Amino acid sequence: MEIGEIGLDFGFDIVIIVFVVLLILLVISGVKQVPQGFNYTVERFGRYSKTLRPGLGFIVPLMDRVGRRMNMMEQFLDVPSQEVITRDNATVTVDGVAFFQVLDAPRASYEVHDLDNAILNITMTNVRTVMGSLDLDALLSQRDEINTRLLKVVDAATEPWGVKITRIEIKDINPPRDLVDAMARQMKAERDKRASILEAEGERQSEILRAEGEKQAVVLEAEGRKEAAFRDAEAREREAEAEARATEMVSNAVHAGSIQAINYFVADKYVGALKELAAAPNQKVMLLPMEASSILGALGGIGEIAREAFTPKDGSDGPGGGSGPAGGPGGAGRGSGPRPVPSSSGASPQSVSPPPIPPQAPSGRRSSADRDAPPASGPWGAS
Numbered sequence: 192m193e194i195g196e197i198g199l200d201f202g203f204d205i206v207i208i209v210f211v212v213l214l215i216l217l218v219i220s221g222v223k224q225v226p227q228g229f230n231y232t233v234e235r236f237g238r239y240s241k242t243l244r245p246g247l248g249f250i251v252p253l254m255d256r257v258g259r260r261m262n263m264m265e266q267f268l269d270v271p272s273q274e275v276i277t278r279d280n281a282t283v284t285v286d287g288v289a290f291f292q293v294l295d296a297p298r299a300s301y302e303v304h305d306l307d308n309a310i311l312n313i314t315m316t317n318v319r320t321v322m323g324s325l326d327l328d329a330l331l332s333q334r335d336e337i338n339t340r341l342l343k344v345v346d347a348a349t350e351p352w353g354v355k356i357t358r359i360e361i362k363d364i365n366p367p368r369d370l371v372d373a374m375a376r377q378m379k380a381e382r383d384k385r386a387s388i389l390e391a392e393g394e395r396q397s398e399i400l401r402a403e404g405e406k407q408a409v410v411l412e413a414e415g416r417k418e419a420a421f422r423d424a425e426a427r428e429r430e431a432e433a434e435a436r437a438t439e440m441v442s443n444a445v446h447a448g449s450i451q452a453i454n455y456f457v458a459d460k461y462v463g464a465l466k467e468l469a470a471a472p473n474q475k476v477m478l479l480p481m482e483a484s485s486i487l488g489a490l491g492g493i494g495e496i497a498r499e500a501f502t503p504k505d506g507s508d509g510p511g512g513g514s515g516p517a518g519g520p521g522g523a524g525r526g527s528g529p530r531p532v533p534s535s536s537g538a539s540p541q542s543v544s545p546p547p548i549p550p551q552a553p554s555g556r557r558s559s560a561d562r563d564a565p566p567a568s569g570p571w572g573a574s
Contacts, residue, residue, distance in 0.1 A: 217252040224248075230296035232258040242296050259300035265292040265357060268311050272363075275319050281327040284365040289314045289345070295353025303352045310349060314359065317344045327366065334361055 224247055225231050231243040235255045243250075243257075250256070272286040291310055293299045303309050321340050322330055330337070338359055346356040366374070441455075 221250050221252040221255075222247065223250060223257060228262065228264045230261045230263050232261070232297055232300050234258040239297055239301060259296070261293055261296040261299055263293050263296065265290060266307075267291075268307060268314070270311065270314055270318065273315060273319065275322045277322065277327050277330055278324060279326045281366060281370060283322075283327070283330065283367075284363075285318060285322060285361055286363055287314075287318065287359060287361045289356065289360075290358040291349070291354050291356050293353060294355050298351070298353030306352065306354065309352070310345075310354065310356075313348050314341070314345050317341055317348070318361075320344075322361075327370075331364060331366075334364075337361055 223231060223243055225243045225245045227245045229245065231248070233240045233243060233250055233255050234257075235251070239258065240255060267288055267290045270287040270289055272284050274282055275285050276282055289310065293306075299306055318341060321337060321344065325333070325337070338361060341359040341361075342356060345359060349356055
């Protein structure tokens, strides 16, 4: 009997030990450790109950179980190559990559089956849709716009699944080889055209600047001529005023009875005319349109004016020592008698009067009577 009691006590201890072990196992099975970057869904009797966040979580053993272990980090999917027909019927091969992140673990677990495959297929479909609506030129030059449109469309399609599409990038766009060659020729022709246009624009601008420079030069030259003409006109005006004053003074002197003033005036004109004839570069032979005796007579008149200017007005002795109202050899009185002048042969002074200037023949030649007449003596005769 004691043996039976001992065996009964031993069996009871075993049951207690087993119960304790099962209890410990149940407690351990109700404790879940969730790693960082993951969320676990909890199902109670097959129905979603709650979500376990990163860290230590608890569930009810035998009633709850972990359903899906969702990766909450950003992930990527390679979009395989596919052929796309553009709006202008060009066939190109494109591929890309899509980045996404799960934001809601229960929706990503229970709203869609095989989340990665679903995102991949919807991305490929929208790539064909978006790129097929563009021309080839826009397809090659507007990648940013294509990526933006794809991101907007795919993100809106995956929003009910609790997924956020962060980026979609088109990696390669490969047109056919013959199309690439045609595009290269087109690009070369376009660049040649732009080069020709730029060269023409440069030449045009150069011609415009050259014309502007010539115009400015002509304007400045015209202004210079205008200023020179004004100065020349002013000089001629001053010269005319001086000539008028000289003529007026000579006229006043003639009016006062001094014939020597008109002689000086005429002699000055004769000398000036001879100077201009002698200075002409295109003249080999100089013709004298007047009598030589007339020129000498005019020069004699200038000498008389000089002697009269240096003779005192009050009738005193002149430089030559003469006296009297009419003046002697050195006198300067303006009388009607003859004045002594030196002869051309160096003889004693002779009393002769200067003859008036003879009139000139229209043809500038001497008449036969003048040629036959003997030359006049004195400084007004032939030398």
